[in-house]
Amino acid sequence: MNxxxxxxxxxxxxxxxxxxxxxxxxxxxxxxxLNFLKNSAEFxxxxxxxxxxxxxxxxxxxxxxxxxxxxxxxxxxxVIIDRNSPKxxxxxxxxxxxxxDECEIFDLFGIEFTNNQNLKRLFMPKGWVGYPxxxxxxxxxxxxxxxxx
Amino acid sequence: xxxxxxxxxxxxxxxxxxxxxxxxLELEGEIIKSCEPVIGYLHRGMEKMAxxxxxxxxLPIVDRIDYLSxxxxxxxxxxxxxxxxxxxxxxxxxxxxxxxxxxxxxSSHLLWLGTFLLDMGATSPLFYTFRDxxxxxxxxxxxxxxxxxxxxxxxxxxxxxxxDDWLDKVGDFVKIMPKKIQDYEDIITNNPIFTTRTKxxxxxxxxSTLQYSITGPNxxxxxxRVDYRNSKQETGNxxxxxxxxxxxxxxxxxxxxxxxxxxxxxxxxxxxxEEMKVCLKLISQCIDWLKSNTGEIISPIKQxxxxxxxxxxxxxxxxxxxxxxxxxxxxxxGNPYRVKWRTGSFYAVQILPKLLENTFYPDLMAxxxxxxxxxxxxxx
Numbered sequence: 001m002n003x004x005x006x007x008x009x010x011x012x013x014x015x016x017x018x019x020x021x022x023x024x025x026x027x028x029x030x031x032x033x034l035n036f037l038k039n040s041a042e043f044x045x046x047x048x049x050x051x052x053x054x055x056x057x058x059x060x061x062x063x064x065x066x067x068x069x070x071x072x073x074x075x076x077x078x079v080i081i082d083r084n085s086p087k088x089x090x091x092x093x094x095x096x097x098x099x100x101d102e103c104e105i106f107d108l109f110g111i112e113f114t115n116n117q118n119l120k121r122l123f124m125p126k127g128w129v130g131y132p133x134x135x136x137x138x139x140x141x142x143x144x145x146x147x148x149x
Numbered sequence: 150x151x152x153x154x155x156x157x158x159x160x161x162x163x164x165x166x167x168x169x170x171x172x173x174l175e176l177e178g179e180i181i182k183s184c185e186p187v188i189g190y191l192h193r194g195m196e197k198m199a200x201x202x203x204x205x206x207x208l209p210i211v212d213r214i215d216y217l218s219x220x221x222x223x224x225x226x227x228x229x230x231x232x233x234x235x236x237x238x239x240x241x242x243x244x245x246x247x248x249x250x251x252x253x254x255x256s257s258h259l260l261w262l263g264t265f266l267l268d269m270g271a272t273s274p275l276f277y278t279f280r281d282x283x284x285x286x287x288x289x290x291x292x293x294x295x296x297x298x299x300x301x302x303x304x305x306x307x308x309x310x311x312x313d314d315w316l317d318k319v320g321d322f323v324k325i326m327p328k329k330i331q332d333y334e335d336i337i338t339n340n341p342i343f344t345t346r347t348k349x350x351x352x353x354x355x356x357s358t359l360q361y362s363i364t365g366p367n368x369x370x371x372x373x374r375v376d377y378r379n380s381k382q383e384t385g386n387x388x389x390x391x392x393x394x395x396x397x398x399x400x401x402x403x404x405x406x407x408x409x410x411x412x413x414x415x416x417x418x419x420x421x422x423e424e425m426k427v428c429l430k431l432i433s434q435c436i437d438w439l440k441s442n443t444g445e446i447i448s449p450i451k452q453x454x455x456x457x458x459x460x461x462x463x464x465x466x467x468x469x470x471x472x473x474x475x476x477x478x479x480x481x482x483g484n485p486y487r488v489k490w491r492t493g494s495f496y497a498v499q500i501l502p503k504l505l506e507n508t509f510y511p512d513l514m515a516x517x518x519x520x521x522x523x524x525x526x527x528x529x
Contacts, residue, residue: 018233018460046359049465050491052476065463065474065491069359069375076463097362100499108196123192123528132197 005042009033014078022063022078027088030064030079034094037066037075044068045075048095053105055135059083060111064091081111090116108133153177159513161190167264168524170498176510184505186498191528199488204230204304205452207485211475212298214490215526217260220246220253221468223302225475226488228396228464233479234450234457236305241444243398245311246302248435249292252319255326255428256285257469258421261521262333265418268514269346274337281329284322291315304455305448316436323433330425338419347414351504351516354412361500365471365493366420367520371412377467378404396466402434414519421521456483470494470521492526 379395407423471493
């Protein structure tokens with residue numbers, strides 16, 4: 001694929017050994033980039049397969065896995081988020097299927113998606129303390145009592 | 150909430166929800182005004198489990214993600230690890246994998262057909278489909294020792310080879326099955342009760358399937374011809390393979406991809422029935438190949454000492470309920486650093502509020518059943 005047109009979004013193409021090609025972008029440019037990739041005739045990535053969150057100990061990485069129905073191509077957008085204030089703009093305006101993905105990541109990693117109004121815990125019970133898929137999570141089965149929720 | 154609206158719960162324990170799903174409905178008379186699915190009752194922490202187990206120890210667990218089509222999950226995970234560790238899979242293993250996966254798809258669709266009709270009040274198809282499914286499960290039991298959780302694939306191959314005797318039994322089954330499928334079609338497809346309950350009910354548009362990331366038969370029922378198996382007949386375009394479509398030996402096999410037009414409940418039924426016929430076609434091609442070719446199937450690598458080089462991989466598999474993706478990230482040690490599952494049912498549940506809005510309450514099961522959702526796959 002020809003990624004040169006993406007230069008206006010300040011992207012960096014990352015290709016490591018034994019890995020797939022990733023398009024690294026700043027979280028502020030994420031929505032613009034996804035909008036462009038979805039609507040431009042050249043790329044036409046019309047389906048968001050999934051969002052993958054990874055705890056890299058120092059920070060979090062989110063990978064947006066985009067698929068194109070017409071050209072059968074993939075694109076993986078990668079965003080690095082600061083661990084101390086994990087916040088990223090929501091993309092449910094662009095891909096509606098992202099809603100459950102974002103809730104799942106909020107539930108298991110504690111990453112907050114701004115603009116996503118109904119962000120809720122999807123799998124863990126209400127009032128669960130901690131985010132299970134973080135690497136520093138210690139299982140205590142602790143929960144907030146009914147009046148602290 | 151307005152005065153004459155009634156808020157009711159369906160589930161978590163309900164005979165028609167296959168697994169544990171709760172739907173909070175707001176009714177105005179018999180019309181569903183809003184629906185909110187509540188999931189998480191079957192959350193087992195499959196992704197966390199991977200992080201404190203070795204690659205081999207995690208392998209038996211992945212069958213439990215979708216217990217009706219365990220081979221697909223197993224394959225998605227094995228495929229990711231094999232690609233990361235650069236393990237070769239022999240041609241014979243690949244053919245046996247395709248054979249078992251297609252039999253698994255058939256058994257999964259048979260169970261769906263029976264329970265879908267049962268949800269809508271038709272009792273007898275359940276007995277017919279379970280009778281035929283039982284034949285497949287017995288064959289699997291003979292091959293792997295298990296009826297549902299097979300744990301048959303290993304990294305780079307399979308646990309053991311299939312015997313010619315077993316292949317003959319599968320061949321006999323493939324011979325009688327087309328007549329059975331014709332029998333189902335005779336009693337279901339033109340049945341006026343079934344058609345009035347499913348035609349133009351729960352219509353999914355092309356645009357909303359893509360917006361909500363619906364895949365598999367639900368997507369193909371809207372008329373979009375996308376199948377990650379990618380047969381040679383459908384594309385004829387060699388470029389596709391370089392982008393990851395067409396895994397295993399599927400591009401060498403000859404099969405068509407059934408689609409429908411309107412995307413209602415009836416079309417989803419029709420696509421799945423057509424897919425069952427495609428499965429039979431693929432199974433018989435695999436049997437022919439396996440009978441005339443021999444080869445090694447047990448991989449020489451030491452499974453329990455497997456160390457995977459640093460890297461990451463996403464494997465996409467066309468499972469019976471949509472695309473099943475398995476992401477594996479390795480940090481070079483013996484345990485996976487991160488495993489992420491993407492399953493078709495997760496997104497099919499998400500579209501329920503949109504699909505059920507302003508439909509009649511009795512249509513709830515005709516719509517929900519036709520999406521073929523299985524809850525352990527949603528919650529993982």
